[in-house]
Amino acid sequence: MCGIVGVVSDAPVNQLIYDALLLLQHRGQDAAGIVTQQDRKFFMHKAKGMVRDVFRTRNMRSLPGDCGLGQVRYPTAGNAYSEEEAQPFYVNAPFGIVLVHNGNLTNAKALKRELFSTDHRHINTESDSEVLLNVLAHEIERCTRGLPLTPSDLFQAVRSVHRRVKGSYAVIASIAGHGLLAFRDPYGIRPLCIGRGVNNTVMLASESVVLEGTLHTMERDVAPGEAVFVDLKGQVHTEQCAESPKRNPCIFEYVYLARPDSVLDGISVYQARLNLGETLAKRVISTVPPKDIDVVIPIPESSRPSAMQLAQLLGLPYREGFVKNRYVGRTFIMPGQGTRKKSVRQKLNAIGSEFKGRNVLLVDDSIVRGTTSKEIVQMARDAGARKVYLASAAPPVRYPNVYGIDMPTKDELVAHGRTVEEVRELIGCDALIYQDVDGMKRAIGAAADTTGLGDLPIGGFDASCFDGVYVTGDITSDDIQRINEGRHAATNEQEEDTSRLALPNAQTA
Incomplete structure (x- = not known):
């Protein structure tokens, strides 16, 4: 889970990329990087930390040029603690290429061996993004063979990348002296869109809010499997480069x-969450009679639309019962789960008057580990709630995610191998209501406006962490085990606090 942006303009782009990364901060808080291009020379600054901390005035002044890209990183593979794995990544041949990537390659280890033994390329980190960059560079070199670079060469190279690379990837690459190349995997698992602004500016970004927030007009989403090349004059070239593309976006987005x-x-996204609240309301009625619920309270922040819609449909009061401290950052050294609970209380506080003597229905967007949910339920009881019901707008998370979300191993997932009743007992609530998988897919699909999606409307979703169906069709239990071994967060006494309450939320980023 990362956020990426790329810009070609007639004016300097450093401030524009910085502003775009602030709008993408919710997608990654571990590291940030910007690279700009001027006179075929790249200028780069990247480091661990939040955007506002990584880039100071002196750093911004050292990023000249009218073309560039940036990334905010939340690592899902490789070494989370290494400065070297902050993006963008750079190779000097052919031409000089810098790349940012959102997603996760499921065959990165095999590609790394192939790059060394066959392509004679060296990978210096554990990042799958560096692997992807070298595959792309090798294929561009094969297509050009010393000749001047053309858009058709780039599209041919992307076709070869699609054939070699497995997994999820939304990519933006800057090619020295030529422009920006962007493409999505053939399933469109990770998002990418394109828009235009003043000064002949063309922008590519992970989410449409980046275009709107920087006063650009969104034109469309980059189609699954499609490649987009924006030359330094702002002219856009596009071509479908996948043999059988399908639109299966990640439902967890x-x-x-x-x-x-x-x-x-x-x-x-907002309408999708409203719809989830509507279908969740029907599930609540079948489990807890509305007359037994005094108030509906969301767990900040992403669950608010679902909670509001649910409360309205059930005719129940909606109240803000928890206040999130937006100024508490991540806790970097956590001595075990006991301190994890303490960190939740540091980041969330209950308003006692909203709980005292009431039967409360807490609404969350999803339940992953369950440790945070358990602590929040106890917070509600400590604040005086008579009964605490918990509803999740998403189904039980039972399977690992392999496409770029920092999802724990299956043994850490509270719903894996447990019934709903067993999860309820572990969390400690009086009733636990989950969304069902088909209801979730219908609710989110109903929020779609398919106009403008061309020949590839939504064909389904990657909902693998809920239903165990991996849309790329190449994931085995051995693959999951191998990917789990590469997860950046070790579950030991030095574990970071990766609960979602530890991160700046989408609505407050």
Whole structure:
């Protein structure tokens, strides 16, 4: 889960890219980087930390040029603690290429061996993004063979990338002296869109909110499998480069990851969350009679639209019962789960008057580990709630995610191998209501406006963390085990606090 942006303009782009990364901060808080291009020379600054901390005035002044790209990173593979794995990544041949990537390659280890033994390329980090960059560079070199670079050469190279690379990837690459190349994987798992602004500016970004927030007009989503080349004059060249593209966006983008004011692949994230609240209301009625509920309270922040819609349909009061401290950052050294609970209380506080003597229905967007949910339920009881019901706008998370979301291993997932009743007992609530998988897909699909999606309307969703169906069709249990071994967060006594309450939320980023 990362956020990427690329810009070609007739004016300097450093400030524009910085502003765009601030709008993408909810997609990654571990590291940030910007590279600009001027007179075939790249200028780069990247480091661990939030955008506002990584880039100071002196850094911005050292980023000249009218073409550039940037990334905010939340690592899902490789070494989360390494400065070297902050993006963008750079190779000097052919031409000089800098790349940013959102997603996760499922065959990165095999590609790394292939790059060394066959392509004679060296990979210096554990990042799959560096692997992807070298595959792209090798294929561009094969297509050009010393000749001047043309858009058709780039599109041929992307076709070869699609054949070699497995997994999810939304990519933007800057090619020295030529412009920006962007493409999505053939399933469109990770989002990418394109828009235009003043000064002949063309912008590509992970979410539409970036275009709107920087006063650009969104033109469309980049289609799954499509490649887009923007030359340094702002002329846009496009071509479909996948043999059998399908539009199967990650459903967790709509459940939690994306900002509510974004539209991804024709689906309004906010409307999707309203719809989830509507279908969840029907599930609540079948479990807890509305007369037994005094108030509906969201767990900040992404669950608010679902909670509001649910409360309205059930005719129940909606109240803000928790206040999130937006100024508490991540806790970097956590001595075990006991301190994890303490960190939740540092980041969330209950308003006692909204709980005392009441039967409360808490609404969350999803439940992953369950440790945060358990602590929040106890907070509600400590604040005086008579009964605490918990409803999740998403189904049980039972399977690992392999496409770029920092999802725990299956043994860490509270719903894996447990019934709903067993999860309820572990969390400690009086009733636990989950969304069902088909209801979630229908609710989010109903928020789609398919006009403008061309020949590839929504064909389905990647909902693998809920239903165990991996849309790329190449994932085995051995693959999941291998990917789990590469997860950046080790579950030991030095574990970072990766609960969602530890991160700036989409609505407050």
